[in-house]
Amino acid sequence: MNSETEMLREYAERDYQFGFVTDVETDTVPAGLSEDVIRFISKRKHEPKWLTTWRLEAYRHWLTMEEPHWANIEYDPINYQDIVYYSAPKSSADGPKSLDDVDPELIATYEKLGIPLHEREKLAGVAVDAVFDSVSVATTFKDQLAAQGIIFCSFSEAVQEHPELVRKYLGSVVPRSDNFFAALNSAVFTDGSFAYIPKGVQCPLELSTYFRINAAKTGQFERTLIIADEGSCVSYLEGCTAPMRDENQLHAAVVELVALNDANIKYSTVQNWYPGNEDGVGGIFNFVTKRGACRGSNSRISWTQVETGSAITWKYPSCILQGDNSVGEFYSIALSAKRQQADTGTKMVHIGRNTRSTIISKGISAQWGQNSYRGQVKILKKAEGARNYSQCDSLLIGEQCGAHTFPCLDVQNSSAHVEHEASTSKIGEDQLFYCQQRGNSLEDSINLIVNGFCKEVFRELPMEFAVEAQKLLEVSLEGSVG
Amino acid sequence: MLEIRNLKAGIDGKTILKGIDLTVNAGEVHAIMGPNGSGKSTLAQIIAGREQFEVSSGSVKYDEKDLLELAPEERACAGIFMAFQYPVEIPGVSNSYFLRSALNSQRRARGEQELDAFEFLTFIQERMALLNLHEELLNRPVNEGFSGGEKKRNEIFQMAVLEPQLAVLDETDSGLDIDALRVVASGINSLRREDNATIVVTHYQRLLNYVVPDFVHVLVDGRIVRSGDQQLALDLEEHGYDHIIAQAA
Numbered sequence: 001m002n003s004e005t006e007m008l009r010e011y012a013e014r015d016y017q018f019g020f021v022t023d024v025e026t027d028t029v030p031a032g033l034s035e036d037v038i039r040f041i042s043k044r045k046h047e048p049k050w051l052t053t054w055r056l057e058a059y060r061h062w063l064t065m066e067e068p069h070w071a072n073i074e075y076d077p078i079n080y081q082d083i084v085y086y087s088a089p090k091s092s093a094d095g096p097k098s099l100d101d102v103d104p105e106l107i108a109t110y111e112k113l114g115i116p117l118h119e120r121e122k123l124a125g126v127a128v129d130a131v132f133d134s135v136s137v138a139t140t141f142k143d144q145l146a147a148q149g150i151i152f153c154s155f156s157e158a159v160q161e162h163p164e165l166v167r168k169y170l171g172s173v174v175p176r177s178d179n180f181f182a183a184l185n186s187a188v189f190t191d192g193s194f195a196y197i198p199k200g201v202q203c204p205l206e207l208s209t210y211f212r213i214n215a216a217k218t219g220q221f222e223r224t225l226i227i228a229d230e231g232s233c234v235s236y237l238e239g240c241t242a243p244m245r246d247e248n249q250l251h252a253a254v255v256e257l258v259a260l261n262d263a264n265i266k267y268s269t270v271q272n273w274y275p276g277n278e279d280g281v282g283g284i285f286n287f288v289t290k291r292g293a294c295r296g297s298n299s300r301i302s303w304t305q306v307e308t309g310s311a312i313t314w315k316y317p318s319c320i321l322q323g324d325n326s327v328g329e330f331y332s333i334a335l336s337a338k339r340q341q342a343d344t345g346t347k348m349v350h351i352g353r354n355t356r357s358t359i360i361s362k363g364i365s366a367q368w369g370q371n372s373y374r375g376q377v378k379i380l381k382k383a384e385g386a387r388n389y390s391q392c393d394s395l396l397i398g399e400q401c402g403a404h405t406f407p408c409l410d411v412q413n414s415s416a417h418v419e420h421e422a423s424t425s426k427i428g429e430d431q432l433f434y435c436q437q438r439g440n441s442l443e444d445s446i447n448l449i450v451n452g453f454c455k456e457v458f459r460e461l462p463m464e465f466a467v468e469a470q471k472l473l474e475v476s477l478e479g480s481v482g
Numbered sequence: 483m484l485e486i487r488n489l490k491a492g493i494d495g496k497t498i499l500k501g502i503d504l505t506v507n508a509g510e511v512h513a514i515m516g517p518n519g520s521g522k523s524t525l526a527q528i529i530a531g532r533e534q535f536e537v538s539s540g541s542v543k544y545d546e547k548d549l550l551e552l553a554p555e556e557r558a559c560a561g562i563f564m565a566f567q568y569p570v571e572i573p574g575v576s577n578s579y580f581l582r583s584a585l586n587s588q589r590r591a592r593g594e595q596e597l598d599a600f601e602f603l604t605f606i607q608e609r610m611a612l613l614n615l616h617e618e619l620l621n622r623p624v625n626e627g628f629s630g631g632e633k634k635r636n637e638i639f640q641m642a643v644l645e646p647q648l649a650v651l652d653e654t655d656s657g658l659d660i661d662a663l664r665v666v667a668s669g670i671n672s673l674r675r676e677d678n679a680t681i682v683v684t685h686y687q688r689l690l691n692y693v694v695p696d697f698v699h700v701l702v703d704g705r706i707v708r709s710g711d712q713q714l715a716l717d718l719e720e721h722g723y724d725h726i727i728a729q730a731a
Contacts, residue, residue, distance in 0.1 A: 429534070434570035437530050438584035438640065439558035439591070448583060452574030452623065 028087040033080055035059065038187055041086045045156050045190075048163060058176040058186030065180045071343035072372040072404055073312050075285065083250055085188045085221070145205065151196040152207055155223050158194035165196055169227055173256035173293045173320070181252040181287040181314075185221045189254065192222035197232035197263075206462050208237040222253040228263035230296060237465050239270040251310075252287045261296030261323065266304070268461050270469045272476070273309035278367070280339030283311025290317035294326035297352070302329040304460045306469040308476035311340055316374065318347035321355035321383075328357040331460040333469075335476055336369030336401070345375035345406075350383035350416070359390040362454050365401035366477065372404040379416040386416045394424040395453050397446070397477075447474050483508050483679050484529070484549075484648055489540035491528055498524045500704035501540070506648070511680045513690055513715060516701035517723045522683045523567060525701070526652040529681075530564035531557045544648070558584075559591035561647030561678075565637035565654045572624040577636065580624045581606065581643050588644065609642040613669045630657035638669045645673070650681045655689035667692030687715040702727050 029040055038059055042052040067078070145152050151162060158166050176186040197203050228234050251273070259265050267290075276283025286309075292301035303317035313336075319328025330346035348357035363371035373392045394403030405422050427449050435445035451458070451470060458466050484506040491499045498521045506512055516522050528535050529542065531554035542549040549557065572580065586596040597605060610617065613635050625633050634654055641649055651670070655663055670680065670693050682693060690698070690712065698714040699706045700723070708714060708726055718726060 428570075430570045431572060433530075433532055433554060434566065435572070435580075435584075436554040437558055437564055437566075438580070438644065439555050439588040440584055441555050441587065442553075444583060444587065445555075448575050448580065449572060452572055455574035 028084055031082055031084050033059075033083070033085055033188065037085050041188060041190065044086065045159070047159055050167065051159060054171070054176070055187050058183050059188075061177050062180065062183035062187055065177075065183055067180050071314055071374070072370065072406070073314065073341040073343050075312055075341075078250060078285065080184075086190060145203070148201050148204065149198040150201060150203055151194065153194055155189070155192040155194045155225065158225070162194070162196070165227065166194070166225065169225055169256065169258055170223075171256075173258060173291050174254050174289050179289060182254050182289040185223060185252045185254045185289070189221045189223035192224040192253070193226075193236075194224070195226045195234065195236065197226075197228045197234045199229045200231040201229075202232065203234040206235045206237050206465075208239070220249070220251050220253070222255075224253070224255040225258075226256070226265060226267070227258045228260065228265045228299075230260045231262040232260075233264040235266040235268070235462055237268050237270075237462060239272070239465070239468065249283075250285050250287070253289070255288070255290040255317075257290075257292035257301055259292065259294050259296060259299035259301050259323075259326075262298045263296060264300045264302075265292060266302045266462075267292070267317070268465055269303075269305040269307070270465065270472055271305065271307045271309050271313075272472050274311075275309050275338055275340045275476075276311040278338050280311065280368075283340070284309065285312040286310040286315065287312070288315040290315065291320065291347075292318070292328070293320045294323050294328060294352075294355075296326070297323040298325045299323050300327040300329075302327075302331070302460070303346070304329075304331040304457065305333070305344075306457070306461070306472065307332070307334040307342060307344060308472050310342075313340075313342040313344050315344045316346055318349070319357060320349045320351065321357065321386075322351045323355075324352040325354045325356075326352055327355070329460075330357075330359045330361070331457040332361045333364070333454045333457045333473070334362070334371055334373075335364040335366070335473060336371040337366040337476065339368050341370045343372040343374055345373045347376040348378070348388060350377075350379040350386040350388070352383060354385040354387075355383055356386070357388045359388070359392070360456050361390075361392045362457055363392070363394045363403050364397065364450060364453070365394065365403050366397040368400045370402045370404070372406060374406040374408075376408040376410065377418060377420075378410040379413050379418065381412045383413050384415050386413060388416070388418045390418075390420045392420075392422045393453065394422075395450065396424065396426045397450075446477060450477060483545060484681075485541075485543040487541045487543075489525075489528070489537065489542060491524065491535050491537045491540075493524075493535050497538070498535075498704055499528070502701075502704075502706060504699065504706065506679050506681060508647075508679055509676045510697065511674070511682065511693060511695045513682045513684060513695035513698045514701055515684055515687070515698060515715060515718060518685070520701045521704045522685075522701050523652055526564060526567075526650045526681070526683050529557075529648075529650050530554060530562060555587065556591075558644075559588045563641050563644055563646030563649045565634075565641060565649065565651040567653040567656065569625045569628075569633040569637055571626045573626050575624050576621050577624050578602070578606065578620040581640060584640075585643060606643055610639065612642050612672055613639045614665050615639055631659065631662040634658055635662065635666055635669075638666050642669060642673055645678075647678050648681070649673075649678070650683065652683045653685065654682070655684055655686065663689065664692060687719040690715045700726055 029037055035056055038055050042055055174182050176183055195207055226236060257265050257267060273284040294301050301319050307313050317330060321328050328348050334342045334344050336342045345361060346359055359375055361373045363373055365371040375390060377388045379386045392405050396403055403424055407420055409418055411418055431449055432445050435448055436442060450473060458470060461469055486502050486504040489499055489502040502525060514522050524535060537550055582602045589596055615635060628636060654666060658666060667689060695712055698710050698712060700708040
């Protein structure tokens, strides 16, 4: 074992590649949260009165709630009065008209992250709505999308341009009082993405957002809302990296998806925020509420996530399968290395008849990482003929890490079929030696084995994203196996 | 090519090899035979670079290099291949992806051009014919759900693709029925050249009917107690190891 441990350690230790800070003058409110701060945010964003009220009600409810501690994670208490709730790059305060109006330093930052907007515009066929801290700095391909009636813009813009849609759907999937972090987000969210796909339209592009947390001690509270109207189809990609920081940064996003009759939403995430160092210093606290409502019959929502970053991941992308014959899917890779802790999984609530759900979860733990799968499959009384298949696999690399599974089944209809499979395996010396004996380096051997383990999830990702996700996993392992 | 001098080695403080001397030259096939627990597999794995085994004394030279200094993948890139007694499963990794990754690592180490997917496919199709393997096997995950015979054939197929200079076959005949044994043996034979060598580790002599060795060594309790030619293997088959052990004592 010693030799293995040693090999793995040698192979470890590489710094976070994206650890740099862009120097941009920010327009920031002082730390702390109060009704005044919320009013400030709302006013800054020229929001209508109903939204200000909506935020304030969420805030008042939040004050009555307690931070949840049922997850299998440990962290120092978060001081919510220590967090800065609004920060926007100054140069974009008035909103850039085109890429030329965007602060060149921001563009340079994206380029460091491998997101050359200029090229992407022309080559990749991906519309990028880039969130830098709290304000969207660039939105591309909008005209192309608009021609089909597709709305894809920042959340703030949607509030201005399409208030009726926002008002109709905001909080309709994740109510303000849903949970502590969702309530906080509802009170203070600053920006995010909004997409509406009209009836019968197949979105011709993969919609994509890159998030990035930058200003010191700035909690980032994105709000994303995607609505797929009847018979429409959309694939949305979300990917993130963050610069290195010593303080823990709170991230509490809310994502709501609505699929009407025969609509299809595919939501893919690659999350690579700073995980903290090997002693558990720094790193993002990621408390996210993601939920999709399959409201219409024959609708389908598919979540695919590759979670390699963050010190704490608390995230359960879920599906409410309301419409008859609707389908919910959850494909997940979660990697915890260093001192990372991930408590992630999904909730599938079967309400309609013949609803189907699939859960494939792959947890990878390395070093001192702790990875928990937490899932709930709930089949309600009227969900005649509902079916669920769950598969939770854990892979352990090294001796100190841990994998945990907390599945929960609640079946109230006797015609339901529910299957659950789970496995835990260890990257063995046997497998490594076999790969190395054929000529692969230790690094390549680990990547081979890990990629094989994750294959079922990778193949759910859109092509261009799969390559990137695989790369991120490799980079994350490079920095964290030991 | 390979020179082992007074090799002593063990695991967890227990000595298994108690002074092995063995010289293998290019073009030769050596058979290492012995009863269970005599140290045959240990010797094979030490040559391949398995790190749990501690070498307490002695030396292993390979092409004038100190083999014991090299990592397993460096040995592989230098042309050493081991066919595993128990081939390992790697779920989710297709056989062809695995092999291409291995072959290209070796080619990189030797300063050769890597093969792209198309060149690789052309190359391995020809090699598959040698082992009478179905193309569908290429797309299956490495050794996962393979029968015992398929696993062993797959090992020799990998050998055919990687074209080692020194191949160590660890109990490749175990678990093979007679037809599979013939296929595997003819695969091994077709890969024999003037400039490569093979060490066949086996408990039974039946593989040696097909892969005819130049030298046979009998390993008992961590020592080579007898060396000879193919006749020695036949004697063993007839009289058993006890007879040889008694003679050696």
